Amino acid sequence: MTTVLDRTDALAERLFGAALGALELHSVYLGSELGLYRALDEHGPLVSDELAETAGIAPRYAREWLEQQAVAGLIEVDDAAAEAAERRYLLAADHARVLAHADDPAHVAPFAHMIAGIGGVIGRVAEAYRTGDGVPYELYGADFRHGQGHINRPAFTHELPTDWLAAMPDVVARLECPGHPRVADVGSGQGWSTIALAQAFPGAFVDGIDADAASIADSRRHAALAGVGGRVRFIEADAANLAAEGPYHLVVILESLRDLARPEEALRAARAALADGGTLLVVDERVADSFTAPGDEVERMMFGWSVTHCLPTQMVEHPSAALGTALRADTVRELAAAAGFGSVDVLPVENDFFRLYRLDP
16 A cells, blocks of 8 residues: 555656646746846846846736746845845856757757647647547647747757768768758758758758748748858758759758658658768657657657657648657668668767667668
8 A cells, every 4th residue: 555655646746846847837938938038148137127128028027927937946036035126136157058048058948938839739639639630730839830949959050060960971071072062951940950051061052941831931031140041942842852952962851750741752752862972861869769668758758749749740641650759760770771771870979869860872
């Protein structure tokens, strides 16, 4: 009996902690969406009225949010005993990296936008479970699109053009050769990976290809601000049509192969789009090699995204491979072989969340 009660209490405490975390993530959403962290980072320390004026929000909301953030330990207050209107709050530099600096490798605040996007359609997801249909990606809205784009932005900006491609030195040499090598970024999302590739290889032309019109619009705006618009194109198209845009010296499919309803067809199109000697780089989740329960925290997170977002978006098309989020290495190898690739190598790149595959014809 004691063991049963201990397990019951442990699960109850776990769900209490999950509820607390969800509430605090929603408060992070408010801080990011309303520019409150940015205001504290750039102008702080601030009292509540100063934050309200700087960020353009109502003073009573500013005070409550600041108090909640301090209670949660996300920001600091200089004198908790002072009168409410006189308390001065600051965002410490180490926490600003997580909450306010979009390019910092520690920036995980976009998780909050992803959770908000899922929350907005969770009723539709439940209905999809009943009918066997899917939930279109666009219904998850601007919040999820922003969160997904920005949670990957640091890795795509810093790791992709250095650590990840450095594991393929022959590919790097090819992209650094004169003659305007061409790169395709399939499932380019908000364009951060496309932009990073163009910045890393100033002689290359890079095409970002995505089926979501809103993501393409975001990408074009981001590329213009980055100053790479002349060497970057963003094309609204299905991955299966990639061969029509080739040939490419490098094709990358970054954290999106699993989301394709027809992944084998997409890989076949990527193979057909490669120039002689070209290479495909696939980056997807670093899940376990086989199903194990209970799983570690990475496995738990990936299945969490899968049941609320990835699988529902994959089920929009029929038939669909419906891979879910837990794309395992053996599945990648099977898809690659079926698409006609001669070799699949897991690259020796250490990353807590991603596994990198090199595919050659």
